Amino acid sequence: MADRDLAIRVEHLSKRFRIPLDRSATLKHRLTHWRSATRYRILQALVDVSFDVRAGEFIGIIGHNGSGKSTLLKILSRIYQPNAGVVAIQGKVSPFLELGVGFNPELTARDNIFLSGAILGLSRAELHRRLEDIIGFAELEQFVDHKLKNFSSGMQVRLAFSLAIQAHADILMMDEVLAVGDAPFQQKCFDVFNRYKREGRTVVLVTHELSAVTTYCDRALLLDHGRLVADGDTADVTAQYRHAIGMAADGGRADAEMERWGSRDVVVTGIRMLDERGVEDTNPATGGFVRIEFGYVIQNDVVADFSCVLWLMRGDGVMISESNLPVSQYAQVGESQRGAGGTIRFDIPQLTLLDGAYSIDVELQGRRDRAVFDHLKNGLHFRVIDRRERRGVIEPGGAWSVVPAEQPADVPEPLASTRRAGRDERPGRRRS
């Protein structure tokens, strides 16, 4: 590759799969039917795909199921051979695509670390040195010598993840790593993505999680039936993809499933998150205006009046706030007849949440007996983006001030700490 800045160059890549129509591809079949060519269905997985990835770029590949995303990633990782085209790669490629490759349920956690670590390209000595860290990070100290088959899937994912972050490669290929874990796990994944970005590593991420693509990727590729139909700015490409699949909003469909229960005497319809212009946006910015809006429809005459509760939840299930519809507003929603409905809005003038994944739960309930009419858990997912990348969960909106003492204190000569106090405006921020 002539250009030293390039990490990956793909030119006119095509891949076909031949899927035999009859599965009796045995030797006997071959021998008895050697004249008649076996009938195959040709599946054109990739058609004339070309693109470059610069070193240090974080690139997302999106597309519907069967669009060729994973095939492309496997060709880049040398697992599949292309039928036509050229792939040139500069730098050390991480040798595996998913978490926990090579894990064997019959082996202990310790044995699996050495086996899977060897696939990652880590030396035995290095793994010995880091064994405690790996086990500690996965929070599995008690289970080092237990067989993996006795682990819960969550424990297995933690172990796999803890191991995967040990490896160093210039180019990382990741296929749906976000699909396996719960919210805290996904948060850890995002932390690792941040680290990769900071270290300037090249990452190719295949995922259905569009919010992750918009947050972390510098660029996105959209595949449709094996063709590269869009390549460019993540916002444009994800918008094009949403449009193509008819997804009205981000919706966060890859997130935790929505759960719903209640008598349905009154139902919630279409939860949306809007920005100050009234445009749907599930990636609000810290400090910005957010409106949460949903409709209600009364389906049963017996309903006298009802109340509404809205919860803001962090991605890992921690409740951040619970807000009740004020009594003064009940009249507007109550005493209505079957078929009547309206819109309920919850406005947040200045969003204090910081970077992270969040969701909204909503409940409509009877005013007196608190009977649940309609409860939506994970009714809407959203991801807050803090442009200033502050740490923590909320921005408290505090104000700093430094008041110098009137009289100089009696300090021995060599120490001059008071003079430096003014510069240390943001304690707790560590320089790495």
Added chain:
Amino acid sequence: MSATADVRLPAAAPQLDTFRHYRQLTVELAISQFKLRYTQSVLGYLWSLLKPAMVFAITYFIFVDLFRINDGTKFYGIQLLLGIVIWTFFSECTASSMASIASNGGLIRKAYFPRSILVIAASLSSLFTFLINLVIVFVIAVALHQIDIGLRIFLVIPLLLELYLLAFGISLFLSALFVQFHDVSHLWEVLMQLLFYGSGVMFSLTYVLQRLHLALGVGQTKEQTPHLLWIVQLMAANPIMQTIEDLRHALLTPQAPWTELVVSGHLAAVKQYAAVDVPWEVPIPFLAVALVVTVGALTFRARARNFAENL
């Protein structure tokens, strides 16, 4: 950049260079396969010792006590044991290596590394068991004074290498075909039966020749038994027979035939009866090994690129 939790993230470790990476992976795979082979069994590793011991007991009973087959030397017992240990290695190595690609589909579809590593690891795991068994045979031989140690013991190393290469070449060929044609496992089972009798595990070639002399001596002419001559010639060309006989010679008893004897000497004996003259007979077993390794490697290489798709 938000650093919420990555204060706790460990720094990435350096990756090994390619050669050391693959060597390390081979070793780890071999170790874990060795562990997995004896998982979920009470006696565990002991089985790798018990199996050849049991086969030996049965064979000894049938062939020595029942049929009185013996090559007349007092070393017959230990030679039989050595033959069985070698045969056990050959059959287990080829069988486990054959499945090594197909049974690791998950790994092949998710990670890149040279696919032959899986076959090498499976065969090394068998080799490891074999070497331990070999040491035990040696100890037994010393304990029973059924051994005549000489400098020729150093020849054990090239002979083991030859045996391993043969098993590895066959494993490459079988494992590559097994991915798409499971038929080869059935075919190989039958072939192994044939090879078992054609490799002199229970009897030496000398014994076969003695029987041949006998058969030809009592009124039968070579025209009446040409197939017998052919069988002996094939056996003499069989590299498994050659390594078994040579290992017996090198490790245990100088009386056991040596390659030169096995091939040219005994064929010369055969030639008294058969009108064949093969001047290049000595290297035949070695050429056979080279051919098997070459064909195996080429077949494997041609098919390895599509393993991920075909699994």
